[in-house]
Amino acid sequence: MENTNANAYDRAHPKFGAELNIESIINAPLVAVSKANVTMLTGQVRFLLDYCFVNEHKMYKPVMITMTLSKGVVNYGKQPADAGYIQVTEMAFQMPLLCLLPLNTLAIEKVKVDFDLEITSIGSYKSTRKKDAHIVARKAVLNGRVAPQPPRTSKASAPHQAHSHSHLKVSVNAGALPLSKGLLTVIDLYTKAIQPLPQQEAADSNDKL
Amino acid sequence: MEQQMPCPVCRTPIFFNVYHLLQGERFVCPNCQAAITLSPESHEPVQNALDKLDKLKQLQQK
Ligand SMILES: [Zn+2]
Numbered sequence: 721m722e723n724t725n726a727n728a729y730d731r732a733h734p735k736f737g738a739e740l741n742i743e744s745i746i747n748a749p750l751v752a753v754s755k756a757n758v759t760m761l762t763g764q765v766r767f768l769l770d771y772c773f774v775n776e777h778k779m780y781k782p783v784m785i786t787m788t789l790s791k792g793v794v795n796y797g798k799q800p801a802d803a804g805y806i807q808v809t810e811m812a813f814q815m816p817l818l819c820l821l822p823l824n825t826l827a828i829e830k831v832k833v834d835f836d837l838e839i840t841s842i843g844s845y846k847s848t849r850k851k852d853a854h855i856v857a858r859k860a861v862l863n864g865r866v867a868p869q870p871p872r873t874s875k876a877s878a879p880h881q882a883h884s885h886s887h888l889k890v891s892v893n894a895g896a897l898p899l900s901k902g903l904l905t906v907i908d909l910y911t912k913a914i915q916p917l918p919q920q921e922a923a924d925s926n927d928k929l
Numbered sequence: 930m931e932q933q934m935p936c937p938v939c940r941t942p943i944f945f946n947v948y949h950l951l952q953g954e955r956f957v958c959p960n961c962q963a964a965i966t967l968s969p970e971s972h973e974p975v976q977n978a979l980d981k982l983d984k985l986k987q988l989q990q991k
Contacts (some may be wrong), residue, residue, distance in 0.1 A: 767985050771978045785975060786968040789937055791961070812968065813937050817978055820947050822932060826986060914937050 739840050742862040746833060749890040753831045756892075760827055768903075772818040782816035782910065789813055816910045823903070829895035835888040836867035938963045951976060 773780040792806045799805065844858040866888045899907075933942040941960035950956070951972060955964040967975065 763985055763988070767981060771981055783974060783978075785971045787971070788966045788968050789963055790955075790966070791938060791963040811937075815934065817974065819934060820932070820950070820975060821978060821982055822947060823982075911934055914935060 739863050739865050742837060742839075742864055745835065745837065745864075745866065745888070749831060749833050753828050753892060757827045761825070764823075764825065768818070768823075772816065772821070782818055784814045785817050785820055786812050786814055813914055815914050816907075819907050819911050823899060824896040825899055826894060827897050828892055829897065830891075830893040832889075832891045834891075837864040838867050839864040934965075936961060936963055937965075947975065947979065951979070 769775075769780065772783055774783060775781075789811045790808050791811075793809050795805055795807055839862055841863045843861040843863065845861060847856050847859050898904075931944055932947065933944050935941070936943050936958035939958065939961045941958055943956050943958050943965060945956040945965070946954075950967045953966065955966045957964045
């Protein structure tokens, strides 16, 4: 219980000048970004399963969408000048909803962690990995504190502000990444199977779905 | 985002935009001139899914 309170206090009153392990300074923003990516990807997978597939008897079947194909067909029994020489025939075909939607993977593409670190102490610990033990007996630990942000103005009235901001900048760029290989394969498979059907057959196959 | 599907007749890629399909637009195969449209009964499921997808993207961009 005490630990939780201490944690809550740490979050509410961050100590900018505190000595921290260099690994944790670098890790913290990266862990936050990977958590954000997981949340985004989970949302997208949930969307795909909920709206693009139907779960029937523990099997996911794609939601199919009916499209109409119209094409002019020449009636060689008639002369080009006759009415009905070119007849427009309509056929239906089905494709998975998945192939119609503008899907892309929105995720964090770039993370830039920028800070100046003052090394305040150097320690070491015994290497625990057997493989490394004969190469490196001890591993170094660097502790430091994030250097305070230099004051923006040279006004003498605000020297204390320099200590309330640390120079640790994390910039994050979200971008549309290519779809996963698995999803692309599924889309490709269905897209290749697109075949037109005469209207009546399409209606029948709709009933079967 | 530009999408494409193979023409059901000749397999040439037909470029389309699903938002325009929903508005009743036809997309024509550059090779055999076959035209594709969305069947009226499919408007609702496509519109619903697109609305959800747009919402999801907006949430993620925040
Ligand atoms: Zn074609």
